[in-house]
Amino acid sequence: MRYMIFGESHGPAIGVVLEGVPAGLALDLDFIRAELARRAPGQSAMTTARKEKDEPEILSGVFDGKTTGTPLCAVIFNTDTRSKDYAKLKDLPRPGHADYAGFVRYHGCNDYRGGGHFSGRLTAPLVFAGSVAKLALRQRGVAVAAHISNVAGIADPTPEEMEAAILAAKADRDSVGGRIRCAVTGLPAGLGAPDFGCNVEGIFSQYLFAVPAVKAVGFGLGTGFAALRGSQANDAFYMDGDTVRTRTNHTGGVNGGITNGMPVEFEVTIRPTPSIARSQDTVDLSAETDAKLEITGRHDPCIVPRAVPVIESAAALATCELLGI
Secondary structure: OEEEEEEOOOOOEEEEEEEOOOOOOEOOHHHHHHHHHHHOOOOOOOOOOOOOOOOOEEEEOEEOOEEOOOOEEEEEEOOOOOHHHHHHHHOOOOOOOOHHHHHHHOOOOOOOHHHHHHOHHHHHHHHHHHHHHHHHHHOOOOEEEEEEEEEOOEEOOOHHHHHHHHHHHHHOOOOOOEEEEEEEEOOOOOOEOOOOOOOHHHHHHHHHOOOOOEEEEEEOOHHHHHHOOHHHHOOOEEEEOOEEEEOOOOOOOEEOOEEOOOOEEEEEEEOOOOOOOOOEEEEEOOOOEEEEEOOOOOOOOOOHHHHHHHHHHHHHHHHHHHHOO
16 A cells, blocks of 8 residues: 655645555544544644644545545545745744755745645654555454654653643744654564565565654654663563563664564654744855744644654554555
């Protein structure tokens, strides 16, 4: 099941085309809407004030409530855009954002308004695709779930701690990042391969790094392995009836690029939002001179809370590839 996302942040609509969707899958639109609502903007002071209904309109691939097996296409119309807020970004790329890289890659033809195709807005159709993937995985007894493991350097923050850290950065015209930990349960041992293109960590990483703002992915203990001895890092095996399991899951359910039957666990690092109100050094692409930039408009001081369903969606799509769905 492959997906292709289309559209721009301030274009008429964004959407996704899914190929290889199994025929006969009951498309639970209430579930999909609930997933989209989890990442929707404008729900608290911790997010951008932009308000979008994010109601998907299905154009093809569904008949009588079930998938047909042909390409599934859904669009989400943009209704709350303020393009004038981004006029200066035509020539002044935001530090840390994809403005400059996109300008070079697409010879200046990229839509710079709201980040264009590089905007976090494009994660809405990704969540639609991931929701369809979750429905397919549910039939296999496989589940994907994630939670916030760090915000602004605070490990496993309470909602109150998280809100305080994010609003403090917002008041200082700044932003913060964090981490999201995710687990995929119900996978059997033996999926994947050590080879390039079939490696479990490689498959998941390809999907996860396609999510804007993801800058690191670690499986199991991740970078924590560097501080351990082998006796501490190894996951001891034991028999649970007739099933082989491990007493710990430091490797994140993967050995040699292959699942070992334990939950596939990973943690992603989300960078602080590049769009901040503080004055920053940049360049004027038109004048070819150094310049200053103060960003206006509506931006998230932290995208970590809204990114949780996005990471789950990427993981669900990766799991479908791993299972050959």
